[in-house]
């Protein structure tokens with residue numbers, strides 16, 4: 001959700017679209033420097049939230065963070081920035097902070113994943129638990145991205161001492177591009193059974209609902225409007241009607257074309273059988 005005009009303005013926009021969950025960036029996602037929030041900003045944010053129908057508000061981490069990199073300078077910068085971001089989320093009272101956990105050119109995949117776990121251990125030591133759960137997002141496996149197999153995320157979780165501060169965010173476009181076929185009811189069932197066996201469905205806290213421009217297994221991350229891509233209506237219908245997800249927060253990250261947020265949300269409600 002756009003926060004142009006201040007973080008608190010996201011709630012008005014969310015209410016206009018009848019949202020019960022919104023996702024924001026607390027600062028510009030392509031800059032290292034996080035936003036300095038005054039006590040007034042935080043106060044304004046809390047009061048806008050309490051006036052809104054929105055129940056869940058989560059943040060997406062900036063795009064620069066590399067918690068698994070071999071580059072010591074970038075690693076240090078990433079850890080500092082992520083610790084700050086987590087602190088900001090605590091001040092704002094956000095339930096979740098979503099991170100794309102691993103982007104690196106290191107051919108030793110296990111080393112990358114273990115460094116992410118070490119980073120999280122260090123950050124959790126430094127930043128007291130303020131209630132914001134860090135969610136590892138499934139990736140599409142594009143370029144040097146790891147984190148596109150459930151097993152890879154599980155390796156990070158196992159390496160984190162305080163795993164109760166962690167959870168998983170499943171992005172439908174990413175898992176599909178990574179090769180999990182969720183375009184059919186049978187495929188969804190199989191994928192979720194795999195997720196449950198490896199990561200535990202109880203750890204799934206947020207769904208990013210995006211259709212995919214690119215085909216199954218393409219490993220290319222391009223979001224499409226709901227029902228207009230390679231996943232299609234059946235996949236989303238199956239997910240929207242799965243009772244296990246009734247209390248899982250769902251957000252869309254579909255292209256920001258004119259009026260399309262409203263159409264995508266309406267489409268999801270129709271597929272859920274609510275309209």
Ligand SMILES: [Zn+2]
Pocket residue numbers: 137171208253
């Ligand atoms: Zn996503």
